[in-house]
Amino acid sequence: MEKQLEKILRRVQKPGRYSGGEWNSICKDWKSIDVKMAFAFPDVYEVGMSHLGLQILYSMVNSRDDALMERVFAPWPDMEQQMRNNGLPLFSLESRRPLRDFNIIGFTLQYELSFTNIVNMLDLGGIPLHSAERMEGDYPLVVAGGPCAFNPEPIAEFIDVFAIGEGEELLTDLLDAYLASRRGGESRQDMLLRLAGIEGIYIPALYRVEYNSLGTINTVTPLSQGVPARVQKRAVTNVDAAVFPTRMVVPAIEAVHDRAMLEVQRGCTRGCRFCQAGIIYRPVREKEPDTLLHQASNLLGSTGWEEISLTSLSTSDFSQVTPLVHELINKHGSAGVNVSLPSLRVDAFSVDLAKEVQQVRRSSLTFAPEAGTQRLRDVINKGVTEDDLMAAVEAAFMAGWHSIKLYFMIGLPTETDEDLQGIANLARKVLERGRRLVRAKGRLKVTVSVSSFVPKSHTVFQWEPQNSIAELKRKQALLRELLRNRGLVFKWHDPEGSFLEAVLSRGDRRLAGAIEAAWRNGARFDGWSEFFDLSKWTRAFASSGIAPEWYAYKQYSYEDTLPWDHISTGVSKNFLVREHRRSLEGAITPDCRDGRCQGCGLCVTLEAKPYFAGGETVASLSNTVL
């Protein structure tokens, strides 16, 4: 295989994607290990190597004496072609063994548009595509986790085991149970039944789904005793004490995010009503600054990275962010290490932070007001006012930035053309302010980047339809017209990709055939505009008798059983209903960080509680109030 692989590597772009041998990668003695797991990232190396979850689980599993984890990424189309032409199976980077040789393949589901890559990787790995075909023959156990596992139904036929929620403790339990099952000589069916008893494990083959005559779900019923009717997500109780890698694999070729990642907190309770991460990663759990400083020193020392990024869903909300940034710059700045902050909140405080970490104002600053009018921002519960935005951009221009990016979403529930006009008004106001404050007027630039709303499972807007492709195109054309101005740049995404994302994110089990057909039609890397081709999917939907519009455009009612209702984030459906009603009234709901519990129901369901560095907590409402 080595000789053949070398021959192939001389014929593909960026062979470093497949050659392995990176610093801190771990290649264990295959024969002396009981359970061999492959972490499969269904996208290209540079994207997968930017993923913190991979680094955490890789280090965690490899620290066990009885287990190993190796990595495998989706081969770029040129590599896939070479592999197929030469009969080379998909292999792991560490030991270069075919996927088929592993006991467990763990896919991470970061975005719906990677589903065809999963099918493709199974196929290239010589593994039968469907869970049902793997019951006999000692095939690897195919596991999937990550945000998209919260609606696992569209890919349920391809996956044996879904891991719902945070992986640190769940994967440990899963590996232990797997080993116990193997030692006991259990059949595959018995192993699945055993795994189904672990909290957070969902095994689709152990449920029967029945539909109503109108196509919605009637019931989802467990088929055996000991299989939970509703699968509760896992959340780490103490994030501060949770495993965090002191060594991370340093990519051999430049990754999208090629820097040390330090997770400062998990969860976000701002409560934006379109946001899925804000629901599934609840509650907010901060790490202690001392822990973080210690982890930062270890990471920088073991990797040599020249940049450290403070990651989380909203880093400016981390209560200790200012002292942490100061301390990191004090300790590591002289060694030329930069600190970077993704996802800045829209306010002057955040600009001050950005000022501290960025000595040179070379890049632009990005803010996400998400909607153009206060009315619509209240509907989506984006707690940002025009004053906040103006204060933020003013601070940015005064500090020397001359390029500002504004992110908006179009197609949000209740949106009218007035809200689009609002986007243009805001952009112009920002530009005006820049004209007054920026000295190098020629370099002043305000970029308006617009994405299309995709209703996601488990969110307040899960019941809402998506705008049609035609309507989204009309809105984009209108915005293009409204934003015609010197100094304004308008960017948008093709609505076709957002449409498919909506179909898959609210889909059910009946979509499996269409996903497979799209893959057979050649769909790969659907998240990449250079490869995405809706016509491959349109043909696939037609040949498998699926009306995709039904999935994207359906307005669900509160009484409907949703395809993902048997998966629980810990947030109660009552809370989502109440929030949805409040949203239509334009009523805002504050963050529980401020000390007042909003009754999402999570703290009474899960052991994990909100935690703020220094020990503060939020007292949750009792069950009766809900």
Place this chain on the structure above:
Amino acid sequence: MREVKLLPRYRIQYCKRGPASYISHLDLVRTLDRAFRRAALPIAYSEGFNPHPRFSFAAPLPVGVEGLAEVLDVEMQEPIAHQELAERLNAALPPGLAVLEVSDVQDNTPAPMAELDEAGYIVHLDEHDLPGPLPDGAARDFLSEEHIEVTRKGKDGREKIRDIRPGIVKLDVLSQVSGLTMQMKLKSGSAMNVRPEDVVEAFFHHAGMAVDKADLQIIRTGLF
């Protein structure tokens, strides 16, 4: 006038093999910078807002070509013993990269790219990739040509014709047992740079045959 502080400069001879041979030159700069950081060996950086490590390389090694004795000059913030530099850096280098030797560089020594203008190569072609047996004296006949023209697409996409004969210093067929093994010495560096795969292609073309450049297994044996 800014005061120019002379920092200690060392020449590092290293190999780049196995998985490391797939690291591109740009990524190699990053890889080495991080290795020095892991080894806590403070190197000098350029001034300005976007400091980069003060490395000076010989002609970059193409992706997929192994290097047995590559050359890098590095400026350090403080003097360090050769042995210590080699040992600490080796402990921080990924598989395939290794320091072979460290030496001092005099202040007036030109950069490796200018000083080292020849490179040695061994090229191997597997038996089943060979288009046919080479006629006797093929190498001598090839080298007796006054001009050897090759076409290559320039950065602007237009094809350029270039005479590479002046860049071929030596070319020998070492073995025709189980494939073909050749040894070459070619001009490399800032003045003239000839690629081994171009030479082999032209060599076969001269003998009336065609080879697939991607079949060539190339090792750069050293820089002179």
